[in-house]
């Protein structure tokens with residue numbers, strides 16, 4: 001078996017690993033970037049509905065969840081959304097802001113992959129796919145790897161293997177195993193940015209309304225997100241649900257306001273005064289899709305003219321629409337989750353370099369670290385930023 005010596009070995013050729021490899025390569029380092037997958041960059045390819053929401057121009061530390069909310073600050077400042085935009089523009093990739101600062105490729109996520117691979121090539125990075133790691137040993141300042149392509153040795157080892165989301169395209173818990181091997185703590189992992197599932201009558205409602213979407217505000221504790229909201233045949237999804245799923249804790253209720261800009265109690269009073277002959281379903285259909293109006297009225301046993309519906313019932317209806325309390329029984333899990341919450345405890349890492357403070361030459365970057373972005377391009381920005389700072393330090 002062959003035995004090669006490098007300056008840096010990076011495990012995981014996703015967003016973070018590629019960025020780190022580019023930066024290290026530009027500094028003249030001999031970099032080996034390996035990935036066990038057959039096809040590189042699958043997550044980038046499927047991201048943002050195939051158009052890759054590659055950053056968010058409003059990125060700030062408040063857009064990230066972590067046991068240490070300060071940890072991400074240095075990297076985000078060292079490599080900003082503007083830095084990534086400069087790279088995109090250098091490669092003449094057309095992009096647009098979809099909404100809320102979210103930047104997407106006009107054409108396809110493939111543009112981003114081509115750009116990153118071209119940058120790697122220009123920086124002299126050696127990339128090997130279908131390459132796994134069987135063993136890692138550390139001795140006298142050098143990491144010795146037994147890989148499926150032979151032995152490899154380097155003073156710097158970067159773990160960029162991502163989280164557990166979408167195992168179908170190559171996600172593994174390998175990064176956490178390496179962390180454990182070097183005695184690092186792992187903050188418990190769970191699926192984030194993931195649809196919520198329900199049982200019983202609520203599931204039946206969701207099935208019945210499957211495909212219907214509205215703008216809704218979804219809250220849990222003191223956190224609230226006001227974006228798209230979708231009924232599916234498994235439960236609830238859409239951006240506002242995905243966002244809240246990252247904060248929600250099992251066994252608790254979420255609160256949903258199905259008509260964001262309307263105080264339904266006042267609206268119903270006004271409608272009653274305007275014409276008491278109006279049908280309640282038609283009244284609700286003025287502020288929400290008719291299918292949803294019908295479903296809510298059926299659920300509340302309401303029909304006919306508003307004049308015939310008592311004050312108490314109307315007040316309950318208003319609460320059902322503006323403050324709907326729903327208790328998920330779980331999430332769809334890693335199978336469909338966009339990210340993994342938790343990961344390598346940031347306490348062990350230097351925020352300026354991503355190096356393990358107590359283990360010289362060992363770095364963790366990207367999603368494997370306990371830093372998780374909100375929906376909207378923040379997770380890729382974290383991958384670019386953490387990859388960049390490690391790339392300067394390896």
Ligand SMILES: Cc1cc2nc3c(=O)[nH]c(=O)nc-3n(C[C@H](O)[C@H](O)[C@H](O)COP(=O)(O)OP(=O)(O)OC[C@H]3O[C@@H](n4cnc5c(N)ncnc54)[C@H](O)[C@@H]3O)c2cc1C
Pocket residue numbers: 011012013014015016017034035036037040041042043044046047048049052053054055131132133160161162163165166169170171172173174337338339365366367368376377378379380381383
């Ligand atoms: C469907 C979907 C859509 C998304 N859309 C967006 C979006 O539009 N915007 C956004 O900001 N974020 C999005 N995300 C999240 C984003 O893709 C991730 O946060 C980001 O890719 C993390 O980058 P990473 O480099 O840390 O990990 P990854 O991109 O997951 O890369 C890890 C790499 O490590 C490799 N690997 C894993 N285990 C091993 C092993 N044992 N040996 C060797 N290699 C290994 C994997 O094959 C993979 O190539 C989306 C995620 C999903 C699932």
